[in-house]
Amino acid sequence: MSVINRRNAVVGYLVVAATKSALRHKAKEAVPSIDRDSKRPNKSAIAALLLAGTVGVATFWHKRNGDDSPEPA
Numbered sequence: 001m002s003v004i005n006r007r008n009a010v011v012g013y014l015v016v017a018a019t020k021s022a023l024r025h026k027a028k029e030a031v032p033s034i035d036r037d038s039k040r041p042n043k044s045a046i047a048a049l050l051l052a053g054t055v056g057v058a059t060f061w062h063k064r065n066g067d068d069s070p071e072p073a
Helices: 006-030 043-065
Strands: none
Touching: none
């Protein structure tokens, strides 16, 4: 008897499909989204966006204003 047969392939496919579906649902629940009562993004999402924006602007500014030319001796 073969270990890899049609029945095991179908069972494996169903297990993988169900696992992917469950993980997608769990990931959607974990992401901070909009508060249901106030219809505004929650505070952790706002803080994360502000922090990411600040880091991005600081990195861009540092690279743009960096002096890449060597100093004269």
